[in-house]
Amino acid sequence: MPATIVDIKKKTGLSLATISKYLNGGNVLPENKVKIEAAIKELHYEVNEIARGLVTNKTRTVGILVFSIESPFTGMILHHVGAALRKSGYGMLIVDSCDDEAIEAKNVKYLISKKVDGIIVLPVASKGDFLAPAKNAGIPIVLIDRSLSDIQYDCVRIDNRKSTYHAMKELISRNHKKIAIIASEREYTGRERYNGFMEAMRDAGLDVPVEYQVRATHSIATGYNGMKKLMTLKDRPTGVFMSNYEITLGAMLAMNEAGFKCPDDVSLLGFDDQLFFHLLQPQIYMVEQPMKAMGERAVELLLGRISGVVVEDPVEIALGTRLQKGNSIRTL
Amino acid sequence: MPATIVDIKKKTGLSLATISKYLNGGNVLPENKVKIEAAIKELHYEVNEIARGLVTNKTRTVGILVFSIESPFTGMILHHVGAALRKSGYGMLIVDSCDDEAIEAKNVKYLISKKVDGIIVLPVASKGDFLAPAKNAGIPIVLIDRSLSDIQYDCVRIDNRKSTYHAMKELISRNHKKIAIIASEREYTGRERYNGFMEAMRDAGLDVPVEYQVRATHSIATGYNGMKKLMTLKDRPTGVFMSNYEITLGAMLAMNEAGFKCPDDVSLLGFDDQLFFHLLQPQIYMVEQPMKAMGERAVELLLGRISGVVVEDPVEIALGTRLQKGNSIRTL
DNA sequence: TATACTGCGCGAAACGTTTCGTTCATTGTA
DNA sequence: TACAATGAACGAAACGTTTCGCGCAGTATA
Numbered sequence: 001m002p003a004t005i006v007d008i009k010k011k012t013g014l015s016l017a018t019i020s021k022y023l024n025g026g027n028v029l030p031e032n033k034v035k036i037e038a039a040i041k042e043l044h045y046e047v048n049e050i051a052r053g054l055v056t057n058k059t060r061t062v063g064i065l066v067f068s069i070e071s072p073f074t075g076m077i078l079h080h081v082g083a084a085l086r087k088s089g090y091g092m093l094i095v096d097s098c099d100d101e102a103i104e105a106k107n108v109k110y111l112i113s114k115k116v117d118g119i120i121v122l123p124v125a126s127k128g129d130f131l132a133p134a135k136n137a138g139i140p141i142v143l144i145d146r147s148l149s150d151i152q153y154d155c156v157r158i159d160n161r162k163s164t165y166h167a168m169k170e171l172i173s174r175n176h177k178k179i180a181i182i183a184s185e186r187e188y189t190g191r192e193r194y195n196g197f198m199e200a201m202r203d204a205g206l207d208v209p210v211e212y213q214v215r216a217t218h219s220i221a222t223g224y225n226g227m228k229k230l231m232t233l234k235d236r237p238t239g240v241f242m243s244n245y246e247i248t249l250g251a252m253l254a255m256n257e258a259g260f261k262c263p264d265d266v267s268l269l270g271f272d273d274q275l276f277f278h279l280l281q282p283q284i285y286m287v288e289q290p291m292k293a294m295g296e297r298a299v300e301l302l303l304g305r306i307s308g309v310v311v312e313d314p315v316e317i318a319l320g321t322r323l324q325k326g327n328s329i330r331t332l
Numbered sequence: 333m334p335a336t337i338v339d340i341k342k343k344t345g346l347s348l349a350t351i352s353k354y355l356n357g358g359n360v361l362p363e364n365k366v367k368i369e370a371a372i373k374e375l376h377y378e379v380n381e382i383a384r385g386l387v388t389n390k391t392r393t394v395g396i397l398v399f400s401i402e403s404p405f406t407g408m409i410l411h412h413v414g415a416a417l418r419k420s421g422y423g424m425l426i427v428d429s430c431d432d433e434a435i436e437a438k439n440v441k442y443l444i445s446k447k448v449d450g451i452i453v454l455p456v457a458s459k460g461d462f463l464a465p466a467k468n469a470g471i472p473i474v475l476i477d478r479s480l481s482d483i484q485y486d487c488v489r490i491d492n493r494k495s496t497y498h499a500m501k502e503l504i505s506r507n508h509k510k511i512a513i514i515a516s517e518r519e520y521t522g523r524e525r526y527n528g529f530m531e532a533m534r535d536a537g538l539d540v541p542v543e544y545q546v547r548a549t550h551s552i553a554t555g556y557n558g559m560k561k562l563m564t565l566k567d568r569p570t571g572v573f574m575s576n577y578e579i580t581l582g583a584m585l586a587m588n589e590a591g592f593k594c595p596d597d598v599s600l601l602g603f604d605d606q607l608f609f610h611l612l613q614p615q616i617y618m619v620e621q622p623m624k625a626m627g628e629r630a631v632e633l634l635l636g637r638i639s640g641v642v643v644e645d646p647v648e649i650a651l652g653t654r655l656q657k658g659n660s661i662r663t664l
Numbered sequence: 665t666a667t668a669c670t671g672c673g674c675g676a677a678a679c680g681t682t683t684c685g686t687t688c689a690t691t692g693t694a
Numbered sequence: 695t696a697c698a699a700t701g702a703a704c705g706a707a708a709c710g711t712t713t714c715g716c717g718c719a720g721t722a723t724a
Contacts, residue, residue, distance in 0.1 A: 002469075004680055008334065015704045020682055029410070029702065050385045051446055055709050059382065061425070061446075064679035072408040073590055078401045082428045091446060094426045096414045114393075114423060137334075224612075257613060280556075281589060316479035336710055347674045352712055361672070382711035387679050 003043035011039040025048060051117070062113035062302065065104065066185075067146075069096040071218075072245060073272065077144060081120060082293025088303055090117070097124045105130040112137050118302045120144060121153075126188065128153060140305035142298045146188040152314040154305070156298040158289055159318040160189050164196030164271075167287050167323050168241065171269055172204045175332040176239040179206065182226035182251055183243035184218035193243045193271065212237055212284045223250025231258045231266075238267060238332060245272035248284070263330035267271060273324050283326030290319050301313040333612075335375035343371040355379060393423045394634065395443035397436065399456040399519075401480075404577060406454060409476060412627025413452060418504035420635055424447070429456045437462040444469050450634045452476060453485075458520065460485060466509070476631045478520040484646040485632065486637070488630040490621055491650040492521050496528030496603075499619050499655050500573065503601055504536045507664040508571040511538065514558035514583055515575035516550035525575045525603065544569055555582025563590045563598075570599060570664060575585040577604035580616070595662035605656050615658035622651050 008019050012035040022028045022036050039045070053059045062085060066074045082092055091098055097104035104124045111119055118140040121131070128151035131141055135151075143155040169181055175191055180223055181197050185188030194215065201208050211233060214226035223242060227250070242248040248270035255262060262268050262282055271275075273288035297317055306312035340351050344367040354360045354368050371377070384603055385391045398406045414424055415524035425448055429436035436456045443451055444465055450472040453463070460483035463473055467483075475487040513529050516522030526547065526636060533540050543565060555574060559582070562569055574580040580602035587594065594600050594614055602609075605620035629649055636642035 006680075016681080017683075017705075018703055021703085024682080027702075032703085046445055048386075048447070048680055049445060050382060050391065052682075053382045053709095054380075054386050054680080054711085055682045057709080069410050072402070072404060072405070072407070073696090075402040075404070075407050078426075079430070080429060082401065082426070083430075086442075091425050091427070091442070093423050093424070094410075094414070095418070096411060098411070098415075108416075110423070113378055113381060251587070253588075253612060256585075260335065326359070326402070338710075348711080349675075349713075350673055353673085356712080359671075364673090380710050383679090384712075385679095386681085386710080391680080470696045 002048075003045040004048065004134055005045075007043050008036060008039045011043065012036055027184055029307045054134045057115075058117055061093050061114070061116050063114065063116035064094045065097060065107055065111065065118040065119060065121045065123070066090050067097050067104075067122050067287055068099050069094065073145075073275070075120065076291045078226075078290045081144075081299055082275060084296045084299035088299070090303070098225065099124055099307050101125045101130065108134050112139065118142070118306050120298055120302060123148060127151075140302055142302040142305070144294055144298045148188075154188065154301055154316075156294050156301065156317045156319070157189075158294075158321050160192035161196035161199070163287050163321040164193045164241070164243075165200045167269055167285070168197060168200035170285055170323070170329055171239040171241070171277060172206070173201065174267070174329055176267060176329075177206055177332075178210035178212070178235070178237045179208070179239040179241065179245070180214070180230050180237035181208070181241045182214040182223055182230075182247050183241075184222065184247065185215040187218060190215075190218060191242055195243055199245075218244060218246060220246045220250035220253075223247035223252075224254045224316055227251035227254035228258065231255065231260055236266070239329070240266060242270045244270070245270075245274055248272065248277075248286075252280075252284075262328050268328040269329065277324075282328045283324075284328040285326045286324040288322045290321065292317055335377040335379075336380065337377070338557040340368060340371045340376050340377055343375065344368055345601055364378035371563060386446045389447075390449055391447050392421055393425050393446070393448050394425050394471035395446065395448035395451040396426045397424065397429060397439055397443065397451060397453045397455070399429050399436075399454050400431050401426065404606070405477075408453065408623045411625055412624045413631055416532075416628045416631035422635070428609075431456055433457045433462065440466050442573040444471065450474070450638045452480060452630055452634060453482060459483075461488045472634055474634040474637070475624055476630045479648065480520075486628050486646045486648075488633065488649045488651070489521075490626075490653050492524035493528035493531070495619050495653040496525045496575075497532045497572070499601055499617070500529060502617055502655070502661055503571040503573070503599060504532065504538070506599070506661055508550040508599060508661075509538055509664075510544070510567070510569045511540070511571040511573065512546070512562050512569035512574045513540070513575070514546040514555055514562075514579050515573075516554065516579065517547040519550060521549075522550060522575055523660065529573055529575075550576060550578060552582035552585075555579035556586045557582075559583035563587065563592055567642070568598070571661070572600055573599070574602045577606055579597035579604075580604065580609075580618075584612075584616075594660050601661065609656075615656075617658045620654045620656045622653065625651055 005016055005019050009016055014032055019036055068074060085092055092113055097107055097109040101124050108130055119134055122142050123146050126149055128148040132142055141153050143153050145157050147155045183194045216222040241250050260266055269285045271287045273286040277284055335353055342346055347362055351368055376488055400406060417424055427439040433456050440462055451466055453475050455478050458481050460480040460604055466473055473485050475485050477489050479487045506612045514528045526602055548554040574583050592598055601617045605618040609616055609618060
């Protein structure tokens with residue numbers, strides 16, 4: 001039903017080759033250009049991307065493989081990745097791994113069958129085996145946020161360990177000695193932040209008793225339950241580091257509910273700034289991730305690989321973070 | 333590089349037509365079936381969906397047009413819609429309208445150019461004009477959550493007005509007279525819930541002074557600022573209805589921060605249950621939307637339209653809600 | 665035994681592009 | 695004036711499928 005290049009040919013008397021050349025930005029005589037443009041307008045012609053894809057072997061679509069599409073973090077990354085891709089004319093075919101490695105592995109194969117030009121991954125698994133089929137098919141891959149242990153892939157993330165180490169100075173320099181951590185345990189980021197925390201404490205000569213270390217899932221429940229537990233200890237910590245957005249949110253609700261005040265009763269340091277935290281009083285010290293930059297750099301890198309401009313070995317890009325200062329930390 | 337149907341032909345000596353028939357579930361002699369299957373395994377053959385799409389004029393991909401990909405509500409819907417689609421072999425090409433009607437209109441055209449088989453929309457706009465190009469192109473469309481005023485499209489949603497009206501009985505029957513509302517104003521759902529609220533109050537013979545009506549955006553900030561404001565009134569409301577998840581979250585933080593207790597100082601009734609609310613003490617009365625059912629019904633309907641099984645006029649499916657009971661409402 | 669039907673297989677065309685190698689006209693150079 | 699170089703257009707093949715209509719067995723019907 002919709003007009004094809006053949007209709008343009010009939011209308012203008014030009015050959016398919018010439019029209020195709022015009023469509024792809026090649027040089028065409030001014031008079032022919034006019035003819036073609038008129039015909040396109042008249043017939044409401046639009047390129048059939050499917051047909052084009054068949055011969056160019058490109059779909060102008062990238063696959064996005066996310067550990068969970070329900071996570072607010074995922075939502076923010078998708079927002080920026082999506083914008084950057086659209087600007088370059090690419091679309092996003094998104095698949096949800098539902099925090100399940102088996103589904104994740106299946107999804108990779110699905111994306112291959114869809115002939116995506118590249119894949120951006122927020123992985124569930126810690127090892128890269130599941131990406132092998134895509135790698136073998138020659139599809140460029142870029143990871144965001146979470147690095148993989150065994151195989152080398154491009155990755156755009158922050159330096160979780162250093163960011164945490166650095167942020168911890170805010171608590172330590174204000175003479176806090178009893179500092180607890182609530183962190184996720186399963187993913188790369190949670191583990192790295194835990195390591196940064198422990199390093200900072202060790203370097204400051206501070207001990208972290210095991211009951212000050214709450215390590216569980218990446219969830220509001222973890223923050224809520226963790227803080228509840230910490231607040232009932234006979235020897236309560238004076239400061240708490242929370243390793244991500246969900247945990248921070250849950251911990252704050254628990255703290256409020258338990259009747260403690262920040263920073264009077266407990267000083268807080270969180271991770272993953274979100275707009276709404278700015279509304280709160282007191283304002284929480286927060287490690288702020290450059291979400292926009294991460295999304296954009298990842299897209300830039302991926303498109304570079306797709307076009308063949310970037311050919312060097314896989315790179316690991318660690319972007320800097322910003323510490324959003326607040327008044328949630330009391331000087332002891 | 334990857335094997336094609338022609339390679340299978342060479343290997344088996346059968347014709348393209350026969351092999352294609354096998355691939356699409358047609359009847360083939362048992363001996364040929366064996367041959368083909370062996371060849372497929374040996375050559376690691378997989379159908380090229382692009383080539384198939386060119387001739388069938390189907391992409392097995394549906395476009396998902398969301399008002400904002402950052403919203404948790406969107407995330408949950410995408411989760412269920414995605415699962416249902418994948419089960420039927422369909423993929424999701426997601427585009428983000430960034431709460432901007434102009435972008436939304438462009439995105440529709442983009443999805444058309446990508447030849448999606450259908451479109452699922454969580455709209456920004458209140459009128460349906462922007463969908464006209466897709467409708468004209470014969471692409472089936474199903475709305476989720478938000479209905480459109482002018483043109484008729486299939487829509488799967490809840491009955492916002494009734495749900496709110498019914499839930500309000502919890503406050504009213506417990507003798508609350510001074511009840512405030514914090515609601516979003518711009519979208520369909522917020523307006524309908526406002527209407528349901530006002531109806532319930534009117535039917536109960538209760539007045540709602542203008543300072544008890546906070547109407548702003550669909551955001552945590554609205555809830556936070558709204559509750560802050562309500563709590564500083566000299567004549568404070570005894571009950572507050574909050575029209576969605578973000579507003580409920582913001583309002584609770586503000587209430588905690590202002591030092592008020594629920595239900596002692598203020599009784600709360602919210603909308604959009606999320607798992608983590610179950611953790612809270614007190615547990616909030618919440619209108620719970622059937623997210624999974626909404627996603628699944630929408631997909632079912634869309635695939636029905638795509639396959640031509642469903643041909644009747646556009647339908648508006650209003651699913652029932654559940655009131656999640658809690659202990660956030662005090663009897664006066 | 666002649667006829668009609670059924671079940672499978674086949675060749676060829678079609679889907680709407682891009683691209684390769686060639687031709688043709690024009691311009692510039694000797 | 696002859697010849698090379700340049701620029702633009704062209705025809706045809708290719709991309710990997712599906713599908714249409716026909717042919718050919720083998721089986722059932724009269």
